[in-house]
Amino acid sequence: MKLMSLLTLLTIIVFSFTAPANAAYTECMDPNGPTQNAGTDYGLVDDNAESNQSETIQKAIDAVAAAGGGRLVIPKGTYRFASVLLKSNVHLLIEKDTVIKPYWPAGTKTVVFNLDAERPSQKKKTTLEQEKAFIENVSIRGLGGRWIIDYSDRERADGEGVRGVLAKMVRNFLIADLNLKDNYSVYCGITLAPMQTDRETKDWPVSRATDGTVRNCRIFNASPGYGLTQLHGAQSVHFEDLYAEGGVTLRMETGAVGDKTAIYDITGKSIVNENGRCAVMLGPHSAMNGVVKVEGVRSISSAFAVTVGKGGVKAAELKKYPDAKDGIFAKGSYVKNIHAVFGNKAQVKTHDFLSIPEEYRDDLDLVWENKFFEGASIGAVMDATAGHYDMIIENVTMEGFKYNNDKPIMTEADVPPGNWGAEVRQWKTEHGVPDVYTKNDRQDKKDKLNDSGKNVKTKKQGKKNK
Numbered sequence: 001m002k003l004m005s006l007l008t009l010l011t012i013i014v015f016s017f018t019a020p021a022n023a024a025y026t027e028c029m030d031p032n033g034p035t036q037n038a039g040t041d042y043g044l045v046d047d048n049a050e051s052n053q054s055e056t057i058q059k060a061i062d063a064v065a066a067a068g069g070g071r072l073v074i075p076k077g078t079y080r081f082a083s084v085l086l087k088s089n090v091h092l093l094i095e096k097d098t099v100i101k102p103y104w105p106a107g108t109k110t111v112v113f114n115l116d117a118e119r120p121s122q123k124k125k126t127t128l129e130q131e132k133a134f135i136e137n138v139s140i141r142g143l144g145g146r147w148i149i150d151y152s153d154r155e156r157a158d159g160e161g162v163r164g165v166l167a168k169m170v171r172n173f174l175i176a177d178l179n180l181k182d183n184y185s186v187y188c189g190i191t192l193a194p195m196q197t198d199r200e201t202k203d204w205p206v207s208r209a210t211d212g213t214v215r216n217c218r219i220f221n222a223s224p225g226y227g228l229t230q231l232h233g234a235q236s237v238h239f240e241d242l243y244a245e246g247g248v249t250l251r252m253e254t255g256a257v258g259d260k261t262a263i264y265d266i267t268g269k270s271i272v273n274e275n276g277r278c279a280v281m282l283g284p285h286s287a288m289n290g291v292v293k294v295e296g297v298r299s300i301s302s303a304f305a306v307t308v309g310k311g312g313v314k315a316a317e318l319k320k321y322p323d324a325k326d327g328i329f330a331k332g333s334y335v336k337n338i339h340a341v342f343g344n345k346a347q348v349k350t351h352d353f354l355s356i357p358e359e360y361r362d363d364l365d366l367v368w369e370n371k372f373f374e375g376a377s378i379g380a381v382m383d384a385t386a387g388h389y390d391m392i393i394e395n396v397t398m399e400g401f402k403y404n405n406d407k408p409i410m411t412e413a414d415v416p417p418g419n420w421g422a423e424v425r426q427w428k429t430e431h432g433v434p435d436v437y438t439k440n441d442r443q444d445k446k447d448k449l450n451d452s453g454k455n456v457k458t459k460k461q462g463k464k465n466k
Contacts, residue, residue, distance in 0.1 A: 024236040024265075025174045025213035028137045029091045034070035036060065039077075046077025049101040054081035064090050073143060074098055082110045085118055086170075088135045094177075096145030102162055104151070109160060109187075112149055113140060115167040115175075115209070131197050134169035134206040142177030142216075149189070152181040152221060161186035167209040168193045168233075174212065180219040180228070184368060188226045188251060189219045194233025194260040201260060208233035208260070215240040222247030224277050224347035224372040232261045235290075239268040246276040246347060252292060255285030255311070255327045264290030274300040275345040277372075280335055282391065283309035284327030286317060292333045299377070301343020303352065305396075306335050306381045310388050326388060334392035338408075340380035342400035348373045353420045353427070355379075355410075357403045366433055379404040383411050 038044040042060035044053055057074070061084065064072050069089025076095040082103040086092070092113075094100075104110045117133035120126050149164040164180050167173060167190075180189035194201075194208035201207035214237065219228040227247025229239065232254060242249050250271045254261045271294060273279035279297045299305035311327035318324055344363065348356060350371055356364070360376040367374045380398050385391055396408035407414055428435060 024211045024238050024267075025139075026172055026211070027174075028089075028172065029071065029139060034064075034067065035073060036064055036070065037073045037075060039075045044074065044077075044079065046075070046079065048078045049080035049099070052080055052082075052103040054083060054103055057081050057084055061085070061087055061090055061092075069137070074147075082112050083114065084112065085114050085116065086135060086138045086140070089137050091138065092140045093143040094140065094147035095143045096147065098147045100147070100149050102149070102151055104154065104160075104162055106157075107159055109162070111163040111166045113165045115165065115170040115173055117169050128199065131195060131199065132204055132206075134171055136171040136173075136206075138170065138172070139174035139176070140165065140178075141174060146177045146179045146216070146218075148179045148181060150181040151185060152183045154183055154185065156183065156185050156223075163187045163191050164189040166191050166193065167212065169195055169206055169208075170212070171206045171210045172212070173209070175214045176216050178217040180217070182219055182221045182223070182246075184221055184223040184246070186223065186226065188230035188247070189222070189228050190214060190217065191230045192232065192234040192237065192263075194262070196260055208235055209237060210235045212237040213240070214238070214242070217241075218243040218245075219247070220245045222276065224349070224368050227251050227273075227276065231263045231266065234263045234266060236265045237263075237267075239266075239271065241270045242268075243272045243274070244276055244279075245274050247273075248277050248281045249273045249279045250294065251281045252289075253281060253283040253285070253309075254289055255287030255313075255317075259286075259317075259321050259324065261285075262287040262289050263292065266290075266292045266294075268292075268294035270296045272298045272300070273302045273305070275343070275347070276302045277347045277349070278302055278304040278307050280306045281309075282307070282329060282333075282335075284311035284329055284389075285309075286311070286313040286321075286324045287327040288325075289327065289329045289333075291330045292335075294335045295337050297335060297338045298341070299339075299380075300341045301345045301377060302340075303346040303348045303378050304380065304382050305338050305340040306393070308335075308381070308383045308385055308391050308393070310384050310386050328389035329391060331390055332392075333390075334394065335381075336392070336394045338380060338393070338396045340377065340396075340398050340401070342377045342398075342402075344376050346375060346377045348375050348378065350424045351420055352378060353424050354416045354418050355414075359402075361427060362431075364427070366428075370436060377401070379407060379410045381409045383409055386412060 065087035074094045078099040192209035228244040313324045364373040364375040
């Protein structure tokens, strides 16, 4: 790309984007500032992801940072790298349709981009100043359209996991224009987290992902236990135009990984989920969260559009933190303008078995981890707060539901009585499903049904129990 046309496109990117009123990222990328190319200037090679080029892209980022910051273009191609640390004042511009495959050795867990400061590998040797270190004024965005992180060819295996982006000790950040191609793997594609430390962090300028925007991002074939975004720790972050096929789109399940997990001043707009668990999940566990405001939620053939949990301290955490209390979201939190469309490809947790109308139970398929069915949507909103804290839920509409269409906001009182575990075991017995259901068991069942001449539903490739 010629320099003039590149600068023109950069100017369009910066000035044509009108930030929503609640966006917490403040644009700081100078469209007339220095621009480097990871290919022509630093030797990044489009080799169809044959080699691990983590060191090459890291050296390019380090060089741009050392020069005072600027833009680093990753030219269109297919590359392999991981564990890349972004540095302050560096803006990655990834050309449209560029594919990044994680460097991910068997039996390991990895992340492609880390938005975090560099610290000693041995935590016990980390000083206070090293723990407080953070990066700021950074972005990863598409140049001319969406870019891709692809691990869809990786079969899920125990002890392995992958994240596209992990944002931790960072202030003023943007993550945009990303397509994540998953295969029901462990972890959410984009995770925001706090600094886990035994020190008090309330007076630190940054203690978690702070002042950010995540927009125009999607994930495909997400695990029902995970999804597109997970918020363990975040402050003043806005989410907009997010989509997930499978899993949860905006997952605010806090308080499950230590006493520093909590989120504050979170806003969201245009959050969509299809064939998954839900678009928005709020689960405080033991975290005393701040205000969350989300508008414009849509689910298509998902179990719910929105789920709101009561909160509660896990036994292991209570043992470590005896003073831990049931978590909340602060007064004034809300989810508004919610629309749920019925379908039969939802990811339904076995815990919700009692809420599945009996008419749909014969069509359930135990697909994921012995914990999730593929089956019919249940409702629009499940509010399980039971008065523990106030979550405002307004303007809920439903489409195509035969059941629960008179209950746009369901509560625990709407769940039929019974023991869900016993009911699931009974369902397994009646449908010839082993108590521990492996992918081989599932294939054997399909083969027997095919041999008998019965009609068998064909699942999407990769939608298997791992």
